[in-house]
Amino acid sequence: MKYKPLLEYKNKHQEISPYHVAIIMDGNGRWANQQGKIRILGHKEGFKAVRKAIKFSIKKKIKILTLYAFSSENWNRPLCEINSLMELFVFALDSEIKNLKKYNIKLKVIGDITYFNKKLQKSIYNAEQLTLNNTGLILNIAANYGGRWDIIKGVKKIINKVQQGVLQINNIKENTLTQHLSTRKLLPVDLVIRTGGEKRISNFLLWEIAYSELYFTDVLWPDFDHNIFQNAINSFISRERRFGGFKGYEK
DSSP: OOTHHHHHHHHHHOOOOEEEEEEEOHHHHHHOOOOOOOOHHHHHHHHHHHHHHHHHHHHHTOSSEEEEEETTGGGGSHHHHHHHHHHHHHHHHHHHHHHHHHOOOOOEEEEEEGGOOHHHHHHHHHHHTTTTHHHSSSEEEEEEOOOHHHHHHHHHHHHHHHHHHHSSSOOHHHHHTTEEEEOOOOOOOOEEEEOOOOOHHHHHHHTTTTOEEEEEESEEEEEHHHHHHHHHHHHHHSSSSOOTTOTOOOO
């Protein structure tokens, strides 16, 4: 059956709560503007919302939480804001490492981190290594990440294997690309949440969210809390996931 792996995943893993939640954290700048504050203060408040989302995910036994922190398009922002974001990223990694270990969280940063300064790269490496063997919530931070970038990177790896004779073209399947992406070995994304009122994906996990449920809210990210997260999960629970099939389908 063409989509047998996906249908097997559905039958095995469809539970009350989503296993893998991905969030596009939008609205920090607008929140700051509404408060009459500079944009970086909005990002700092957004960091507090990240803590709340992580705490809630642990409480609800969500297995994987992927957060869109900095896209490859965000480099177009003012330099002062980018520099402040990088400093905040370093602070967050260094200050939260104790909590990551305390709550058994495994951290992974997905994206092209070679664009970041050495200090930030070192903080990322240290945090990943110190949490490598943790077995609780898997926390993915998408930083300098773009879905198209990830797909192109995966395709290049596959082409390289074909050229080396390691992989035959006829053996390339959907799962082949899946195993060459930043999110390889992870369960598919069940639920995508976007805050801030926009209703688009913005180049986020393009391959991974093919059958994800989407939830959009007007709430700006710094105001995101447990109640709003629960509303998203309630919406997810109320939906019938068919994975390309039809109602009443039996394998």
